[in-house]
Each structure stands twice: as structure tokens, then as C-alpha cells.
Amino acid sequence: MAPPPVNGQVGLTRRELERELAWMLRSIPDDPRELVKLLSTSVVALLDKNNEAIARSLAQRESAGGARVHG
Numbered sequence: 273m274a275p276p277p278v279n280g281q282v283g284l285t286r287r288e289l290e291r292e293l294a295w296m297l298r299s300i301p302d303d304p305r306e307l308v309k310l311l312s313t314s315v316v317a318l319l320d321k322n323n324e325a326i327a328r329s330l331a332q333r334e335s336a337g338g339a340r341v342h343g
Contacts (some may be wrong), residue, residue: 281328284327 284292296314303309 282329283322288325289318289322292321 293314296317297310301310
């Protein structure tokens with residue numbers, strides 16, 4: 273699980289995203305079509321992971337009473 277947000281951060285840090293991507297791209301296929309498939313799958317997976325981290329961060333803020341309503 274990701275550490276709690278720091279200085280208002282919501283979602284994964286750049287470093288966390290880079291680590292995830294490096295893990296996903298640990299073995300690069302020789303076939304260009306497979307590479308395109310791997311890259312597109314990796315982008316979608318990173319977006320999903322970041323969205324999950326954002327949701328966790330927002331839920332933690334709301335449960336701590338730190339949510340602000342803009343409107």
C-alpha cells in the first residue's frame with residue numbers, strides 16, 4: 273500500500289509511477305505489434321493504479337474530516 277499523502281499530494285508520486293512502469297516494461301517484446309500492445313496495456317494499468325491511489329487519498333481525507341467542498 274502507498275504511504276499516506278504528503279503536502280496535499282493525491283495519487284501516486286512520480287517515483288511510484290516510474291517504478292510501476294519499469295516493472296511492467298521489465299521484458300520488452302521483439303515484435304513491434306506486441307510492444308504497442310504492452311505500452312497501451314501499461315498506460316491503462318498506470319492510470320488505474322493512480323485512480324485507485326487518488327480514491328484512497330480522498331477517502332482518507334474525508335474520514336479524517338479534512339475534505340474541503342468547493343462550490
